[in-house]
Amino acid sequence: MESPTYVAFATQKGGVGKSTLTTLVASYLYYAEGVELVAVDCDSSQHSMNVYRDHDLVVTKENPYLKRALHRFYLGFDKKPYEIILTSPKDALDVADNYVDNAPEEKKPSVVFFDITGTINNPDIVDLISNMDYLFVPITTETGEMASSISFASAVVNNMMTVGTTKIKELKLVWNKINSREKTRLCDVMDNYMQKHGLSSLDTVLVKSNKFEKDGRETGNTGMFRSTMLPPDRRLIRGTNLEELVSEIREIIKV
Template sequence: MSDPVFVAFATQKGGAGKSTLTTLVASYLYYVEGVEVAAMDCDSTQHSLNVYREHDLLVTKENPFLKRAMRRFYEKFRKRPYKILLVHPSEAYKVAQQHIDEGNTPAVVFFDITGTINDRATVNLIANMDYVFVPITTETGEMASSITFANHVNNRMITTGETHIKGLRLIWNKIRTREKTRLCEIIDRYIAKLGLDSLDTVLVKSDKFEKDGHEIGNSGVFRSTLLPPDKRLLKGSNLPELVAEIRKIINV
């Protein structure tokens, strides 16, 4: 078996969607495509992935519709939910290696990282990634922050050849159409001059990305650490296309 691929979704500024992207991609790979994964929740100030997991456990226990859906799914899936490990950035790489050494065999280990460029532990962790994906939105502050962060990682880390990073891509997120807008295309031309690139696939701005279940009702879930996204909600989301593009890049 080949070594696991270490993948980080990282940004400097909250709101761009790194934790949501980590959950969506990890869950789609694991629950839909059968790829073994593990997730490292390295955002020690919020631990968003763990918050998602606790919420998912609550709603699938309290909501009869989701409880039945979960039971039916796991009767066929016959595996446990993927592991989410809560770690400080300074310990994340070591804990991930220990998880693998204990006999676990993830093809991909996802790291949900707050990408501050002023924290040594976080910088060292990013340097140990194989691939870094940076969410970017068209909101001015978030856009500038994502570009600054990606440019820093590229110039200070990747181009030096002193890190493990094989590739960095930005991901357009919360876009109002399924295709890149004119603003996205203008920014793509700008970041190309910086030596950066974005994925072809964009994720649309939609309420479905916040659908994580409630304690009542019979609506399906889209973002879940315990279940695959409801097939009815996948239409128009570009999530399958995004996962396919990421898989091609990381060769999994």
């Protein structure tokens, strides 16, 4: 079997959506499209994906509606939830390689997702990022977050990719929390600016919506959108561009 593709969503500023994007894309690929994968949570300052998993376990146990939804899904899915491995940036590559080497053939991942804090001042994180096959950098239209994402992406391209010190095949920015399903005028202006500096973004944008915060509660009959144990509720996907985003990312990473 071919080696898995190493993919990271990384930024150097919190709140842009890297952990949410990692979870949404991984869960859609695994639960809705059957792609075998593992997630490596190496954001050791908060381990957001593990927090999401712990939350999922609580709400699907305490909320009868979600408990039934979980039961119905796994009757037909016939696999366990994908594994989330907690580690540090320093050990992440060794941990991922060891998991891949020791996984049974039927569980060999096609993709390994890394949730990374994107600071370029930590040599362990720089080394980890340089060993990714594909890097996706969330970007929003908020001035500070936009500047931070562009600065981080530029540093990766100029200090790693153009000088041949990385395995990264492609870096793409991902417009997130956009007020419409299409790129806004500001997105287009910034895309033109970024292209002049060797950067580009995905065609698909993710809209700004409270749906992305729907991760289940102990009571109520609302489905889960962001979950590490279930695919996004079909009723909540409409209008978010998530399916289009996953399709575009899948074409890029070739899985």
